[in-house]
Amino acid sequence: MSSESTPASPTTHVEREIAAQPSAWRAALARLDDFRPDLPPRGARVAAVGCGTSLYMSRAYAARRELLGAGETDAVAASDFRYNRRYDHVVAITRSGTTTEVLDVLRRLDPQVPTTVITVDPASEAGRLGRHVIALPMAAEESVVQTVFPTTALAVLRADLGDDLSALPDAADAVLVEPIPVGPPTHHQFTFVGLDWAAGIADEAALKCREAAGAWTESYPAMEYRHGPISVSGPGTVVWVFGAVPTGLAVAVEGTGATLVTSDLDPMVDLLRAQRLAVALAAANGRDPDHPRSLTFSVVLDQ
Numbered sequence: 001m002s003s004e005s006t007p008a009s010p011t012t013h014v015e016r017e018i019a020a021q022p023s024a025w026r027a028a029l030a031r032l033d034d035f036r037p038d039l040p041p042r043g044a045r046v047a048a049v050g051c052g053t054s055l056y057m058s059r060a061y062a063a064r065r066e067l068l069g070a071g072e073t074d075a076v077a078a079s080d081f082r083y084n085r086r087y088d089h090v091v092a093i094t095r096s097g098t099t100t101e102v103l104d105v106l107r108r109l110d111p112q113v114p115t116t117v118i119t120v121d122p123a124s125e126a127g128r129l130g131r132h133v134i135a136l137p138m139a140a141e142e143s144v145v146q147t148v149f150p151t152t153a154l155a156v157l158r159a160d161l162g163d164d165l166s167a168l169p170d171a172a173d174a175v176l177v178e179p180i181p182v183g184p185p186t187h188h189q190f191t192f193v194g195l196d197w198a199a200g201i202a203d204e205a206a207l208k209c210r211e212a213a214g215a216w217t218e219s220y221p222a223m224e225y226r227h228g229p230i231s232v233s234g235p236g237t238v239v240w241v242f243g244a245v246p247t248g249l250a251v252a253v254e255g256t257g258a259t260l261v262t263s264d265l266d267p268m269v270d271l272l273r274a275q276r277l278a279v280a281l282a283a284a285n286g287r288d289p290d291h292p293r294s295l296t297f298s299v300v301l302d303q
Helices: 013-019 021-029 032-038 053-067 100-108 125-129 148-161 168-176 198-213 249-256 267-284
Strands: 046-050 073-077 089-093 115-119 132-135 189-194 216-221 237-242 259-261
Touching: 013 021, 013 267, 021 032, 021 148, 021 168, 032 132, 032 148, 046 053, 046 100, 053 073, 053 089, 053 148, 053 198, 089 100, 089 148, 100 125, 115 125, 115 148, 148 267, 168 267, 189 198, 189 267, 198 216, 198 237, 198 267, 237 249, 237 267, 249 259
Parallel strands: 046 073, 046 089, 089 115, 115 132, 189 216, 189 237, 237 259
Antiparallel strands: none
């Protein structure tokens, strides 16, 4: 597979934060024993809530937790939380700790339900509302477009489930200095897909390219690609698979003339390549990835 873009020195906040992920993961994983008592116990029925990027990390966590047999887990958009459902524990992911919909959930929950807030600032309003707080100051960000905080939060959650992530920071260091496999001007549309928990990673990859670059991106569970989304694929488009490639998918993509991107990387590591693609697309589209259109650092709604 030919290279489309080579790494350059970081010049924006988002580029520096993409590059900071391996060290943030190491720092957070070193504190796993401190975090574990505040996370849901095995067998608990859990809701993971968030908005935007945090919702996609919740989806990845929920799918991974169920796949590993740790207990029933729902991933729910904070704005769509179902208060009539019984949960043993609620995990809220919020970088700023100020997102209106997440705060609403924390305020409205039955106070008997344990809550864990994962955030950068434990003194934020969400931090004050949560019964347990996991603070990740090593993943603080200046950019509106989230990169280092969500993956660091997911690293903590995955490690708590028993995933061995010890090799991931070094693998992430390696992909940061390798050319990204596709990009402008050769490709103009990107479909990201993944199986199981990697579907949440695909959602996040697509969001990064939309936020940072205004690019035409889509995302789906991998097996859903052939049920309609395949119709947008063709020459000049990309289908990027996180994790295992389902049987028959490669042949289907090749039949459209689209470029297929696969790797043996852990999907969370492969996400760094998609984040770098987002920066490359932003440059090609004349966008500033630190100032995406119509977005702010935290969504605080007028009540």
